[in-house]
Amino acid sequence: MEPRGMVPRGNGRIAASGLFEAAPGGAIRRMSEQPAAISTIQPFDIRPTAFVSLGRNEVEGSVAAIGRHLLYASLILSTGAVAQTPAPPDAYAYIIWPQDGQRIRGAFWVRFGLRNMGVTRAGDNAPNVGHHHLLVDVRELPDPNEPIPTDKNHLHFGSGQTETRLDLPSGEHTLQLVIGDAEHKMFKPPVISKKIRITVTK
Numbered sequence: 001m002e003p004r005g006m007v008p009r010g011n012g013r014i015a016a017s018g019l020f021e022a023a024p025g026g027a028i029r030r031m032s033e034q035p036a037a038i039s040t041i042q043p044f045d046i047r048p049t050a051f052v053s054l055g056r057n058e059v060e061g062s063v064a065a066i067g068r069h070l071l072y073a074s075l076i077l078s079t080g081a082v083a084q085t086p087a088p089p090d091a092y093a094y095i096i097w098p099q100d101g102q103r104i105r106g107a108f109w110v111r112f113g114l115r116n117m118g119v120t121r122a123g124d125n126a127p128n129v130g131h132h133h134l135l136v137d138v139r140e141l142p143d144p145n146e147p148i149p150t151d152k153n154h155l156h157f158g159s160g161q162t163e164t165r166l167d168l169p170s171g172e173h174t175l176q177l178v179i180g181d182a183e184h185k186m187f188k189p190p191v192i193s194k195k196i197r198i199t200v201t202k
């Protein structure tokens with residue numbers, strides 16, 4: 001196995017600058033104006049050895065490959081930028097009821113708390129608002145780049161609800177609130193409550 005980390009970051013830049021000297025065309029010049037993009041193409045592993053004593057055609061092929069890599073990199077960067085909605089400063093989600101460690105008999109209401117941002121319906125793109133999701137017995141937070149799943153463990157409250165009634169099987173359970181944006185994705189940084197543990201009896 002060859003860890004990606006073995007190839008130092010700087011190699012990409014060295015290879016790229018050598019390339020610009022070899023064939024300083026207009027297209028290449030445009031690429032050279034994106035040094036930040038070049039330095040982020042780590043997954044593609046541009047290796048300096050690929051540019052040692054290359055013929056003209058090989059150089060052009062490599063230029064095209066680098067161009068594609070840059071395109072992919074900028075696509076990744078730009079979609080990454082819109083993938084997550086920025087959270088308002090000091091946004092804070094919390095479960096009002098039940099409390100951590102509580103023993104509950106039968107079905108019960110869960111009350112959702114949210115400070116320093118607003119509750120709205122799903123699909124609302126207004127700034128600094130979101131809707132609640134209640135994670136029941138979920139071990140790990142959802143992928144921040146994907147909509148929060150919809151299943152019996154990930155409950156969406158896309159009408160702007162701030163409470164729900166749960167009827168869980170007897171035993172220990174965890175509850176955690178996660179605020180989602182218009183597209184049901186977590187904010188950045190995530191606006192999540194503490195995960196509480198409750199015990200349900202019948």
Ligand SMILES: [Cu+2]
Nearest residue numbers: 122156180184
């Ligand atoms: Cu949702």
